[in-house]
Amino acid sequence: MTNPLKLQTPIIIVNFKTYLEATGRKAVELAEKAEKVTKETGVCIAVAPQFADIAAVAKAVEIPVFAQHIDPVKPGSCTGHVLAESVREAGAVGTLINHSERQLKLSDIDATIKLAREKGLVSCVCANNPSVSAAVAALKPDIVSVEPPELIGTGIAVSQAQPEVVTDTVKLVRGINAKVIILCGAGISRGEDVAVALKLKTQGVLVASGIVKAKDPYSMLREFADATKH
Amino acid sequence: MTNPLKLQTPIIIVNFKTYLEATGRKAVELAEKAEKVTKETGVCIAVAPQFADIAAVAKAVEIPVFAQHIDPVKPGSCTGHVLAESVREAGAVGTLINHSERQLKLSDIDATIKLAREKGLVSCVCANNPSVSAAVAALKPDIVSVEPPELIGTGIAVSQAQPEVVTDTVKLVRGINAKVIILCGAGISRGEDVAVALKLKTQGVLVASGIVKAKDPYSMLREFADATKH
Amino acid sequence: MTNPLKLQTPIIIVNFKTYLEATGRKAVELAEKAEKVTKETGVCIAVAPQFADIAAVAKAVEIPVFAQHIDPVKPGSCTGHVLAESVREAGAVGTLINHSERQLKLSDIDATIKLAREKGLVSCVCANNPSVSAAVAALKPDIVSVEPPELIGTGIAVSQAQPEVVTDTVKLVRGINAKVIILCGAGISRGEDVAVALKLKTQGVLVASGIVKAKDPYSMLREFADATKH
Amino acid sequence: MTNPLKLQTPIIIVNFKTYLEATGRKAVELAEKAEKVTKETGVCIAVAPQFADIAAVAKAVEIPVFAQHIDPVKPGSCTGHVLAESVREAGAVGTLINHSERQLKLSDIDATIKLAREKGLVSCVCANNPSVSAAVAALKPDIVSVEPPELIGTGIAVSQAQPEVVTDTVKLVRGINAKVIILCGAGISRGEDVAVALKLKTQGVLVASGIVKAKDPYSMLREFADATKH
Numbered sequence: 001m002t003n004p005l006k007l008q009t010p011i012i013i014v015n016f017k018t019y020l021e022a023t024g025r026k027a028v029e030l031a032e033k034a035e036k037v038t039k040e041t042g043v044c045i046a047v048a049p050q051f052a053d054i055a056a057v058a059k060a061v062e063i064p065v066f067a068q069h070i071d072p073v074k075p076g077s078c079t080g081h082v083l084a085e086s087v088r089e090a091g092a093v094g095t096l097i098n099h100s101e102r103q104l105k106l107s108d109i110d111a112t113i114k115l116a117r118e119k120g121l122v123s124c125v126c127a128n129n130p131s132v133s134a135a136v137a138a139l140k141p142d143i144v145s146v147e148p149p150e151l152i153g154t155g156i157a158v159s160q161a162q163p164e165v166v167t168d169t170v171k172l173v174r175g176i177n178a179k180v181i182i183l184c185g186a187g188i189s190r191g192e193d194v195a196v197a198l199k200l201k202t203q204g205v206l207v208a209s210g211i212v213k214a215k216d217p218y219s220m221l222r223e224f225a226d227a228t229k230h
Numbered sequence: 231m232t233n234p235l236k237l238q239t240p241i242i243i244v245n246f247k248t249y250l251e252a253t254g255r256k257a258v259e260l261a262e263k264a265e266k267v268t269k270e271t272g273v274c275i276a277v278a279p280q281f282a283d284i285a286a287v288a289k290a291v292e293i294p295v296f297a298q299h300i301d302p303v304k305p306g307s308c309t310g311h312v313l314a315e316s317v318r319e320a321g322a323v324g325t326l327i328n329h330s331e332r333q334l335k336l337s338d339i340d341a342t343i344k345l346a347r348e349k350g351l352v353s354c355v356c357a358n359n360p361s362v363s364a365a366v367a368a369l370k371p372d373i374v375s376v377e378p379p380e381l382i383g384t385g386i387a388v389s390q391a392q393p394e395v396v397t398d399t400v401k402l403v404r405g406i407n408a409k410v411i412i413l414c415g416a417g418i419s420r421g422e423d424v425a426v427a428l429k430l431k432t433q434g435v436l437v438a439s440g441i442v443k444a445k446d447p448y449s450m451l452r453e454f455a456d457a458t459k460h
Numbered sequence: 461m462t463n464p465l466k467l468q469t470p471i472i473i474v475n476f477k478t479y480l481e482a483t484g485r486k487a488v489e490l491a492e493k494a495e496k497v498t499k500e501t502g503v504c505i506a507v508a509p510q511f512a513d514i515a516a517v518a519k520a521v522e523i524p525v526f527a528q529h530i531d532p533v534k535p536g537s538c539t540g541h542v543l544a545e546s547v548r549e550a551g552a553v554g555t556l557i558n559h560s561e562r563q564l565k566l567s568d569i570d571a572t573i574k575l576a577r578e579k580g581l582v583s584c585v586c587a588n589n590p591s592v593s594a595a596v597a598a599l600k601p602d603i604v605s606v607e608p609p610e611l612i613g614t615g616i617a618v619s620q621a622q623p624e625v626v627t628d629t630v631k632l633v634r635g636i637n638a639k640v641i642i643l644c645g646a647g648i649s650r651g652e653d654v655a656v657a658l659k660l661k662t663q664g665v666l667v668a669s670g671i672v673k674a675k676d677p678y679s680m681l682r683e684f685a686d687a688t689k690h
Numbered sequence: 691m692t693n694p695l696k697l698q699t700p701i702i703i704v705n706f707k708t709y710l711e712a713t714g715r716k717a718v719e720l721a722e723k724a725e726k727v728t729k730e731t732g733v734c735i736a737v738a739p740q741f742a743d744i745a746a747v748a749k750a751v752e753i754p755v756f757a758q759h760i761d762p763v764k765p766g767s768c769t770g771h772v773l774a775e776s777v778r779e780a781g782a783v784g785t786l787i788n789h790s791e792r793q794l795k796l797s798d799i800d801a802t803i804k805l806a807r808e809k810g811l812v813s814c815v816c817a818n819n820p821s822v823s824a825a826v827a828a829l830k831p832d833i834v835s836v837e838p839p840e841l842i843g844t845g846i847a848v849s850q851a852q853p854e855v856v857t858d859t860v861k862l863v864r865g866i867n868a869k870v871i872i873l874c875g876a877g878i879s880r881g882e883d884v885a886v887a888l889k890l891k892t893q894g895v896l897v898a899s900g901i902v903k904a905k906d907p908y909s910m911l912r913e914f915a916d917a918t919k920h
Contacts, residue, residue, distance in 0.1 A: 024319035051281035069310030080299030080332030089254035102310030484779035511741035529770030540759030540792030549714035562770030
């Protein structure tokens with residue numbers, strides 16, 4: 001995973017957010033289920049646990065582990081901030097940036113993408129709509145993920161309810177950046193949502209409650225992974 | 231450590247900030263040195279490593295481990311935020327709040343203190359001057375620590391260079407809150423700085439570079455601990 | 461109005477927020493209605509229009525005009541910030557600080573209160589609950605106004621629906637600060653709400669939609685003013 | 691000025707920041723000098739005074755007046771925020787967005803540009819480097835202005851000291867957006883700095899201290915305007 005450009009697609013990134021179902025010991029268990037599905041299907045699944053869980057999760061599994069955020073700061077006097085070097089040493093190979101629940105100033109997104117690149121972390125930058133996705137693409141991250149905030153956590157999949165958001169994003173982003181991996185997220189909760197997302201020319205999904213709060217996260221992840229093959 | 235009121239004083243809290251000298255494996259090593267001094271001297275020393283290092287540090291030592299910050303949020307959809315439950319499960323028994331490098335809105339300081347209390351975490355709230363310390367004291371945290379930002383990281387100790395900041399803080403805080411533990415910080419870099427801080431009626435110090443960037447952190451911590459006994 | 465200590469109580473402060481009904485020309489008209497009620501009843505009514513309306517309002521009326529916010533900055537390079545000197549020259553004699561819709565870091569509240577004092581502006585600091593009101597009182601502003609955010613704009617008056625919020629605030633604040641003027645706000649929409657607020661030992665109210673969005677703002681303001689006399 | 695597309699270039703935008711030399715009565719005087727130069731030379735000069743000065747400035751002069759910032763909010767409950775409708779009614783015809791001293795989250799920049807367009811305000815979005823300028827260009831504002839923060843206020847002109855910042859910006863921006871007006875700023879303090887900026891394919895400059903703090907702002911503005919003609 002040291003070379004972000006070799007990131008395998010399609011990819012499913014599971015954001016653990018601050019769900020108790022994916023905190024501490026349960027974060028490790030959920031990551032192990034994701035790894036099991038990866039081993040069974042060959043589909044790349046990455047997990048994004050909370051900061052305090054990165055080390056234990058990264059020790060327990062071999063699938064890619066992402067931080068949920070890093071700060072655009074250098075080592076030194078930044079109490080309470082999240083240092084790239086720290087999550088890297090804990091085992092993270094990538095990081096979410098600018099998630100709708102942890103948005104950044106534009107100049108900080110730019111600085112964080114550059115910092116991630118410098119420190120060997122895959123950058124996955126979130127955007128709330130097609131125009132913002134295009135702006136993000138201009139900053140050349142490894143991944144851009146479009147997620148309309150109003151659908152996050154609803155179980156109403158962006159790929160099905162707002163396909164034009166996805167297609168507009170793909171169109172605008174590709175007009176600016178041919179290489180960036182494009183994901184979509186928000187409401188993704190069934191295999192079919194994933195299949196449609198791929199049909200719309202994305203290369204994967206960013207999912208949270210659809211997996212974390214599923215009755216049987218393993219089975220749902222398996223359904224997601226299988227859906228990438230149709 | 232479940233009862234904050236039993237927190238032993240004098241206390242020395244070592245803030246690891248985002249120093250590389252106190253990140254990852256080195257965070258564990260530094261915490262072990264602090265534990266060694268505590269065992270030799272009986273003086274309470276707490277350590278505040280980065281989020282990703284809390285679990286490993288808490289596993290390695292028995293001295294109190296603090297988070298550097300927590301967010302006033304409930305479990306759920308707070309990507310990139312720091313959940314009280316998460317740092318608690320990782321082994322933290324307390325948290326810094328409102329450090330000058332990670333300041334919060336007033337209503338969030340209030341909410342975070344209440345959250346820490348509810349979750350069994352000792353709250354140590356930082357303040358930049360005497361009047362702000364008094365305001366913090368009105369919110370009834372376990373600990374208030376006054377730290378003039380202009381002295382942080384300078385090696386010029388607040389207790390010696392600005393004793394009136396410390397004495398004014400003690401006076402204003404005690405007029406409002408008889409129980410809160412009062413610390414001072416900023417520039418504390420020698421045992422004498424600690425001794426003077428205690429003479430000025432504080433109950434300990436919050437220190438960072440004075441220990442983390444010392445040539446021999448163990449010896450300096452030992453000097454600090456010994457100084458609390460004069 | 462140059463001496464904040466001479467601020468007459470009871471006082472009614474009308475926050476124009478960003479309501480179109482109180483923007484531009486309509487801000488001036490509403491302020492003139494407030495002035496009319498002041499002249500008829502002798503009750504002190506202050507108005508807090510948007511920044512761009514301060515000058516026109518202050519030119520049109522003689523009642524106190526407050527800014528809705530100022531930034532704790534000095535003259536110079538602070539593009540897009542609100543300079544104390546600027547609102548002062550435009551005619552403001554006071555400012556709201558830390559309104560729930562424009563909250564500040566604790567150290568900035570402290571700095572802004574001191575700046576307002578230095579520049580001859582009355583400081584009215586908002587707080588969301590009793591403990592935060594107490595913290596604010598420790599910073600010695602001229603006025604503290606408690607406003608539970610969940611009641612703002614509802615028409616359900618804090619003084620009637622949550623009288624304990626008001627009485628707890630008065631008790632905690634008076635334990636720390638004997639001089640500060642105490643207001644309450646949120647949902648104040650009838651004269652009776654004002655009368656009850658005063659009975660609970662506040663010295664006035666901070667009101668917004670109750671006046672700005674009233675069918676007849678003049679009559680409602682008159683009802684408020686008359687209610688202060690019972 | 692109701693049609694932003696008719697904005698005349700080259701353009702000089704003078705940001706008054708929070709300089710006392712450009713506050714209140716002095717803001718009007720400085721705007722009048724800018725208008726005089728426009729009348730003498732035919733060069734478009736816009737001024738961006740503080741919020742409280744917009745109305746008086748717009749009443750005194752006929753040249754374009756910009757706000758220094760607006761918030762991406764709708765009319766209603768946004769105490770202390772800057773409403774597009776408010777600055778519009780006060781006489782502004784445009785607004786700066788994301789100045790380095792008043793930076794916004796990426797999604798807020800996008801929302802503010804859309805809001806400005808909807809309300810008939812010209813949008814001038816600031817960016818700190820070429821890649822951020824490209825990201826801004828993808829959001830389709832009327833104007834993008836690149837300003838390396840480290841040169842702001844130094845008197846060392848970006849066009850002369852870091853010409854590659856300007857040329858890289860022009861190249862990246864034009865690869866994404868053929869129409870947006872491109873300005874540069876930071877350190878512009880002589881006519882020659884302006885001439886070089888135009889030679890590097892920008893369409894004008896954003897200037898602050900170079901004019902506001904000049905010994906003779908009128909003469910310096912005249913020098914700037916004349917320099918656009920070479």
